[in-house]
Amino acid sequence: MSRDTPIPQQLNKFWASEKNKRNLQLLVRDIVCNNVCANHIIASSVLYDNEALPAITFCNEVIPELLNWIEEADARVVAHVEWAxxxxxxxxxxxxxxxxDSFALLLHFTPQFQTLGMKEIWQQ
Structure with a gap:
């Protein structure tokens, strides 16, 4: 899958494939990581078939603290925000x-994030 891959005609079949979802996540992560910008960008980890891919920065630097040692994705977000x-x-x-659940966890840990200097946390 690349930027030039055409959008499939049967999207229901596309989304039913875990491999397609993983490849799309990897493509998005690659695009974000290779997009040079002034801000620090963390392309978070992708989980597929119990395989955890490491979190990396926009310079393709692996972040050892953010390897998927936390099983639940909602809780993993807290570690990523804390690290940032x-x-x-x-x-x-x-x-x-x-x-x-992600929103509730971030809200719970907001006081800790604030002590680390975090000013804004947005969830889209």
Missing amino acids: ARIKQGQRVLLMSNDT
């Missing part, structure tokens, strides 16, 4: 998730 605030002094985080 503690190590990279990030002050703004945008989480892309439709899961209310």
Whole structure:
């Protein structure tokens, strides 16, 4: 799968394939990681068939602290936000998730993130 791959005609069959979903996630991660910008970008880990791919920065640097040692994806987000605030002094985080559990966890840990200098946490 690449940027030039045509959109399939039968999207229901496309989305039914775990391999297609994984390849799309990897493509998006590759696009984000290779997009040079001034801000620190963390392309989070992808989970597929119990295989965990490491979290990396936009320079394709593996982040050892963010290897998938946490099984639940909702809880893994907390470690990523904490790392961004503690190590990279990030002050703004945008989480892309439709899961209310992620929102609740981020809300719970907000005081800790604030002590690390985090000013904004957004969930789309």
